[in-house]
Amino acid sequence: MNKTLMADDLREKIIANPDVLLDDADVMRALVGANADQNAGNIVDLRSVAMERLEARFDRLEDTHRSVIAAAYDNLAGTNQIHRAILRMLDASTFERFLADLSGEVADILRVDAVRLVLESNLQDTQRATGDAIAIMPEGYVDGYITLGRNMPARQITLREFHKVGGSLYGARAEYIKSEACLKVDLGPDRLPAMLVMGSEDPQQFTPQQGTDLLTFFVGVFERVVRRWLA
Secondary structure, eight states, X not given: OOOOOOOHHHHHHHHHOTHHHHTOHHHHHHHHHHHHTOOOTTSOOHHHXXXXXXXXXXXXXXXXXXXXXHHHHHHHHHHXXXXXXXXXXXXXXXXXXXXXXXXXXXXXXXXXXXXXXXXXXXXXSOOEXXXXXXXXXXXXXXXXXXXXXXXXXXXXXXXXXXXXXXXGGGGGGGGTOOEEEEEEEOOOTTSOOEEEEEEESSTTSSOTTSOOHHHHHHHXXXXXXXXXXXX
């Protein structure tokens, strides 16, 4: 049989990078069609190769599809959670009721085990906690807590593992808290910064890899609500 050999440089390129052929649908169709007309025993059955490639692509596509749906569902569930918590905060008719809801129903909606609002004061002897939902701490406490005392700017949202640093914020629950969210709160001009901390017994509830868009929105509403009560 008279065979036309391909150029050596082309053959070497194909051997060096066979995926170029396998990933090209037109080339694969031509090769499979040519294979159908051949009866020689040394001809490789390219149909099986093509099917394996197609199955692998389908599996990857299916995995991506599942991941996108799961992420969309989690995002929707998280959005609904934040909206419900905000509506509950807005329902409070007094500041006392607002604080009670914060450590009660708002914490339950957000599925966290502890919530505490930290307010700074420049008065003497202020390092104390008052009630389940609020703590009064010395000036500079908020930035120091968020940065763990490091010389760096305090981010508005910090998600991390809880190392029992400043455990007094969680009171008796500090022993069980495994992760926390620290939300820096701006109370407006001429006011010291504040912070909302949320603690969870689940070590994966708050991790640095998580997105912060929803919590950024939540703390923005929270700031406006607290400013209204303090006005």
